Amino acid sequence: MSSPGPFAPPPSLFLPVTEEAAQSLAAGESLDDFLAEATRAQLAALMLLINLNALVEQNTPIEKLERMLDDVMRAALSMEEAGGSFGDLLRMRFNAAHLAQGLSVLEVAGISLLEAHEVDDEDYLDDEGHWDFGFGKRHRQTLEPLTREVVLPTGDLLYLSDQQSRIFDEFRGCQDESFHLQAYAGVGKTxxxxxxxxxxxxxxxxxxxxxxxxVKALEDRVRQSDPSRKLHACTFGHMANLLLNRDQTSAGWRNTGRQRTGADSLVSDQQIAEWLNLQTVGNLPPRQVAWVCRTTVYSFCLSPLPTLEPRHLPSLGYAASQADIAMLLEYSRLLWRETVRPSAPHIRLPVRNSHRIKFLSMTSEVVFENFTHIIIDESHELTAPMVQILDRSPQAVITLGDEFQQLSGKAPRHGGSIRQRFMTQSIRAGRQMADVLNPLIQLHPSDIKEGFVGRAPYPTRIIGHSVMPIPDKPTTILVANEWGLFAWFKRLTEAGARFQLPAGTAQDLTLFIKGLVLLYREDLRPQHRLIFRYTHWDALAKAMGGSHEFKAVHEWLGQGNTEPQFVETLQRFCSEPGAILKLAKVEDVKNQEFDTVLLSRDLMRPPRTGSPHSLASVCSLLYTASSRARHELLLPGNLNDWLQDIGRKES
Structure with missing residues (x-):
């Protein structure tokens, strides 16, 4: 099972005891020190907490719990007036274990504890010193995140959080300056x-x-207030194509046909090797040399560098000689030249947006000057060449993103002195999410260290498990890559659980399994990017180090399974659109949110020592996966200890 009961509701009863005091007492610290300072309201609140677990098990309504609190306060007053001590009675009935149980069900019961200054203010008492039954409603209103009224030029009224409104006011005062907003997950940046x-x-x-x-999501959001409003909106790739196609000189790269630019324009690595007359390099036959060159050119297209360099080469799975590296780089440069300007009509290499954007970044072109402002959503997805183009363009550029959601490593930064502001208060997640995300923010190699704050009116329950269960209610299971996908695929299907798998993810997983089967049975190098570098099974087994995910694959293959068996199982268990479980990679759900999210243990992959990009990727995967949850987050119980261990190694 995943967790007891329904989602925790927004709290409506607020007890005048601080979390620090309650947790200390539950841990066995001195009750006498608390009793010496506690007011009648605090004593009554502690008495209720001691009995809360039993009351919740009896399904006691929140209204009755509040009346019980008032009754205890009145009983305590009567005892005091008769010369007795309610503190003595509380001492007799106190049980630290019962208090700990009561604290564990606070959120489910719809109860929250107050901060120290709120306890001291005593706004929860009426004029006669009794419990004020209107306090809960008043206090809950102060916790609602969207309370600031802003009047737009259209006359419409806009409700924003305090943080949103401050940023909105600053933006309106400096509209013609470039502006970057680092906005954490769930803050309402779009x-x-x-x-x-x-x-x-x-x-x-x-x-x-x-x-x-x-772009579509951004257009839909903008048109909510005025469906007929005229918009200029496009992807960066479309804009790059428009700019490049207007240059009809020999220095330009005009490309208007779809034969090479369409998504269905695909060429095999064998065909590329034949067109470019590629030869064997080291342990790589021509077909695999073509794959290395394609991967190298793609890495080059994402980088800010003007030339192809050894750092753009992928891992080859063997110690390549300097001669091999030089030859692979020369072939990669040939592939780039033939992509931009084919030397013969029959060479028809696919052209992707990444190629065109990189080419544009190496010119002096800027974004069309008839625009005065550019607004970019999800700016952490921008590549270094995109940032180069924007930085030299004359417009005021407003970018909104969250660099902790850049899954491939550290996000490129703008040059110059662009104003940067932060939105840290999430209206998607409760305050409990800060305990998960802030350690990741601090560990991430970014220099941004502003703390995440959960401001949703409901709590987000954080549930740790030593052995992750198969959920029995709607849950999204998030994994890092195909290794994690298959481990959960095997576990779920063996348990007879139906689940959803995104179509693109299913196709990629099938290719992954096909590559593993070929490597296991015939020692043929796979084509899937995760395992391409391995030329025989023993090398893969050594690299995986006996991980749980590898063991799952090895066991499955050892049972004689092949790709057809996998496809048949996939169709049998993943063809139910209404299945309550969803299995996906983190990258599949970056812009989505779910009531309940389960983090797979394979997300806890150790970063490469001394690699800031690897550490950034690990932190971003966990951050992005965790922040998809609204009400419940199920995670490995040793996650905090694991993060602390990584932090010690990195320091």
Whole structure:
């Protein structure tokens, strides 16, 4: 099972005891010190907490719990007036274990504890010193995140959090300056971005994002207030194509046909090797040399460097000689040249947006100057060449993103002195999420260390497990990559559990399994990116170090299973659209949120020693996965200890 009972509701009863005091007493610290300072309301609250677990098991309504609190306070007053001591009675009935149980069910019961200054204010008492039954409603209103009213130029009323409103006011005062907003997960950045747009001239403002679905989501958000409003919106790739296609000189790269640019334009590595006359390099036959060259050119296209260098080469799975490296780089440069300007009509290499954007970044072109403002959502997805183009363009560039959601490593930064502001208060997650995300933010090699704050009106329950269960209610299971996917695929199917798997993810997992089967049975190098570097099974086994995920694959293959058996099992267990379980990689769900999220243990992969990009990727995977949860987050119980151990090794 995943967790007891329904999701925790927003709290409506607030007890005048601090969490620090309650946790200390539950841990066995002196009760006498508490009793010496406690007021009648605090004593009554502690008495209720001691009995709370039993009351919750009896399904006692929150209204009755509040009346019981008032009754205990009145009984304590009567005892005092008769010369007795309610503290003595509490001492007799106190049980640290019962208090710990009561604290564990606070959230489910709809109860929260107050901060120290709130306890001292005593706003929960009426004029006669009794419990004020209107306090819960008043206090809950102060915790609602969206309380600031802002009037837009259209006359519409906008409700923002205090943090959102401060940033919105600053933006309105400096609209013609570039502005970057580092906005943590769940803070409502796309909503705020849409409101930025409403203050700018629509005819000279360009909305942009990296992927078409991001542009569509941005357009939909902006049009919520005015469906007929004219927008200029496109992906960065589309803009790059428009800019490049207008240069008809020999220095340009005009490309209007779809034969090479369409998504269905695919060429095998064997065909590339034949077109470019690639020869064997080291242990790599021509077909695999072509794969290395494709991967190298792609890495080059994401980098800020003007030339192909050894750092762009992928891992080859063997110690390559300097001659091999030089030859692979020369072949990669040939592939880049033939992609941009084919030397013969029959060479028809696919052209992707990454190629065009990289080419554009090495020119002096800027974004169309008829635009005065550019707004970019999910700016952590920008590549270094995209940032180079933006930095030299004359427009005011407003970017919103969260670099802790850049899964491939450290996000590229803008040059110059661009204003940077932070939004740290999430309206998606409760305050408990800070205990999970802030250690990741501190460990991440970024120089951004602002603390995450959960401001949702409901709590987010954080549930640790030593052995992760198979959930019995709607849950999204998130893994790092195909290794984690298969381990959970095997576990779920063997348990007879139906689940959903995104279509693209299923295709990639099938290719992964095909590669593993070929490597296991025939020692043929796989084509899947995760395992391409291995030329025989023993090398893969040594590299995986006996991990749980590898053992799951090895056991499955040892049972005689092959790709057809995998596909048949996939169709049998993943064809139910209404299945309550969803299995996905973190990268599949970056812009989504779910009521309950389970983090797979394979997300806890140790970063490469001395590699900031590897450490950034590990932290970002855990941060992004965790922050998808609204109400419940199920995670490995030793996650905090694991993070502390990594922190000690990195320091």
């Amino acid at each position: 909503f705020l971005l849409a409101k930025f747009f409403e203050t700018l001239p629509a005819e000279t403002t360009l909305l942009m994002a990296t992927y078409p679905q991001q």
